Amino acid sequence: MKFRPLHDRVVVKRVDSETKTAGGIIIPDTAAEKPQEGEVVAVGPGTRGDDNELIALDVKKGDRVLFGKWSGTEVKVDGVELLIMKESDIMGVIEK
Template identity: 80%
Template sequence: MSFRPLHDRVVVERVDSEEKTAGGIIIPDTAKEKPSEGLVVSVGPGARDDSGNVRALDVKAGDRVLFGKWSGTEVKVDGKDLLIMKESDIMGVIEG
């Protein structure tokens, strides 16, 4: 099954955070916060502006992004935990 987001929606897969602190302490799963970093899986065609033209999104599939802690809606597609969010929920793209 494939999933194609509509309008200015973006599908993001969370990237796992480090399991150790800088000092070498291992963090158990129950104490970990959900990461606010992810990989864009797919994007919609874009949002319509006031004149009806489609404005393309700034992010694309494969971008590594930062998003808000409570952003998006969690869904499960083909056994993968994914987030669906609007492009405006994404704070930026990590480059390099």
């Protein structure tokens, strides 16, 4: 991928959600909600503080994150659907 986000922007690729409930019911694509979990593909350098110093982001490439339902802007880069969002739209990192 040849895309570099600016400032405090993060590029996230959604991960596939479960197509079956815990009870074994299969959810069709038309009824399934978009997943709110993704993998960070690229991060910007950070933001500038009041003293003009660069403040690095807390997330890094490869992190698995949770984000809000309506967060980010959907784009297609090299045929892959991605989300571009600010770091503040990310709720947290999923630890393994």
